[in-house]
Amino acid sequence: MTWSxxxxxxxxxxxxxxxxxxRAVVEGVEVSTDHLVGGQRLASSDRFADVSPIDEQIIAxxxxxxxDTVDLAVAAADGAAEAWGRTPPKERAAVLHRIADGVEARxxxxxxxxxxxxxxxxxxxxxxxxxRVARNFRFFADKLLELEREGETSFNGNRERFSWDPSxxxxxxxxxxxPLMLATWRIAxxxxxxxxxxxxPAEWAPLSASLLGDIALDAGLVxxxxxxxxxxxxxxxxxxxxxxGVTRIAFTGSVETxxxxxxxxxxxxxxASLELGxxxxxxxxxxxxxxxALDQAVGQFDNAGQVCLAGTRLLIESSIYDAFLERFAxxxxxxxxxxxxxxxxxxxxxxxxxxxxxxxGFVRAxxxxxSKALVGGGPNDDLGGLYYRPTLFVDVPxxxxxxxxxxxxxxxxxxxxxxxxxxxxxxxxTEYGLAAxxxxxxxxxxxxxxxxxxxxxxxxNCFFVRDLDAPFGGSRNSGIGREGGxxxxxxxxxxxxxxxxxxxxx
Ligand code: NAD
Numbered sequence: 217m218t219w220s221x222x223x224x225x226x227x228x229x230x231x232x233x234x235x236x237x238x239r240a241v242v243e244g245v246e247v248s249t250d251h252l253v254g255g256q257r258l259a260s261s262d263r264f265a266d267v268s269p270i271d272e273q274i275i276a277x278x279x280x281x282x283x284d285t286v287d288l289a290v291a292a293a294d295g296a297a298e299a300w301g302r303t304p305p306k307e308r309a310a311v312l313h314r315i316a317d318g319v320e321a322r323x324x325x326x327x328x329x330x331x332x333x334x335x336x337x338x339x340x341x342x343x344x345x346x347x348r349v350a351r352n353f354r355f356f357a358d359k360l361l362e363l364e365r366e367g368e369t370s371f372n373g374n375r376e377r378f379s380w381d382p383s384x385x386x387x388x389x390x391x392x393x394x395p396l397m398l399a400t401w402r403i404a405x406x407x408x409x410x411x412x413x414x415x416x417p418a419e420w421a422p423l424s425a426s427l428l429g430d431i432a433l434d435a436g437l438v439x440x441x442x443x444x445x446x447x448x449x450x451x452x453x454x455x456x457x458x459x460x461g462v463t464r465i466a467f468t469g470s471v472e473t474x475x476x477x478x479x480x481x482x483x484x485x486x487x488a489s490l491e492l493g494x495x496x497x498x499x500x501x502x503x504x505x506x507x508x509a510l511d512q513a514v515g516q517f518d519n520a521g522q523v524c525l526a527g528t529r530l531l532i533e534s535s536i537y538d539a540f541l542e543r544f545a546x547x548x549x550x551x552x553x554x555x556x557x558x559x560x561x562x563x564x565x566x567x568x569x570x571x572x573x574x575x576x577g578f579v580r581a582x583x584x585x586x587s588k589a590l591v592g593g594g595p596n597d598d599l600g601g602l603y604y605r606p607t608l609f610v611d612v613p614x615x616x617x618x619x620x621x622x623x624x625x626x627x628x629x630x631x632x633x634x635x636x637x638x639x640x641x642x643x644x645x646t647e648y649g650l651a652a653x654x655x656x657x658x659x660x661x662x663x664x665x666x667x668x669x670x671x672x673x674x675x676x677n678c679f680f681v682r683d684l685d686a687p688f689g690g691s692r693n694s695g696i697g698r699e700g701g702x703x704x705x706x707x708x709x710x711x712x713x714x715x716x717x718x719x720x721x722x
Pocket of ligand 1: 416
């Protein structure tokens, strides 16, 4: 894999600002609140308040990047991309493994900061989310070396060499619900492919990206190969995706923003990989293991429903509908809502006041249209703040926003179905196609139903099993493209075939 250079562009920023490093102390951990550009911290004259959803307190004032900051970061990335892209794959892989080591050594710090910043469970960060961040780096480091070996082949006596060449500067823009895990799922393969990265984290949870910057520099990553521009989506985010120096855009977020990103990408013909929202069905057939199905169905409230893959539409076979819902309501009563830092807590708060009002708007509209809240149905008045009760609506009229729009909160619906055909029809009655879950004791049925569901991932008798070597992405409005394993390299790299005739040796 060799450096091929990014497309030419002219930086419109002609001054380099003085390096600074404003730091906040969050849960005892020092975090830079500035950008990271070319291996140095950089401030902006403006800052935005980072508010913790746990208690709505301001925990940091973060640099508010603009088009000039983006220009500096893309220029720095472009400069570093050459050295990083020329670094032999074995050495690149070693650096990625060292980043993973750094993540593992700082799991506790990353976990407490991320929980304070986005309100998701501390115990999940410690046990699964941050270890997965490290795994993102290790997996793509190893995959890089595997592709190196697999690239040698032949055709009609000619030697062929497939290579995944660095493509230049990758823009990574992500959401707040699992900020570091989702960002590194894009950053790790982009770096492995030899690209430099400019990362614009979500303004609702910007801090873990800053810690990753420290870890990457400590690991010996070429300065400028990983840059962080903090800021607001409509400002720094929009400037980044419109930048002509960017050669790949990896965006994770809502469908609405995805459309804006795709439009900006189209103007520069920049390839974009979009991982967007979902409204996934969760099918429960009468022959399913009832306890396993129940546990996973209640588990759809995880992270207060702020999970893109959540199966928010429960579709239940009519013969078990009433009994299942009775058990569901009982089991939901045992879900503990509270401070996400407490080990006993199952569900924390919603991310922001604005999002809380949005979720509440869906629920109020549901009540108004005659949908019935079998469980929950409003804010958690005992806890106050941004805590919203796990809610399940039944008798929801066809076409209701509760069935068609992504709420991204702890709000599920239940619908009965008579037979397999109706289950599939209801499941596919959506503009989304991110994931689907099926609980059944019949393997032949699982296969039939799985084949007919429109979704990037179908889980049968399980949920959230994520093989990093498998294709991942959304159908319909849930996204464009697939990543994972080789699919990631196919996106981030410039894939090339060198064909050499047998006589070339002379
Ligand atoms: P969002 O679309 O509001 O924001 C996502 C990111 O885009 C943020 O960093 C934001 O600053 C940035 N942004 C906003 N406007 C922009 C613009 N004009 N140009 C460029 N960037 C811009 O989404 P969110 O509320 O942060 O996240 C929730 C959404 O993300 C949900 O729809 C959820 O389903 C989706 N999501 C999808 C996946 C997946 O893998 N498919 C994973 C997690 C979340």
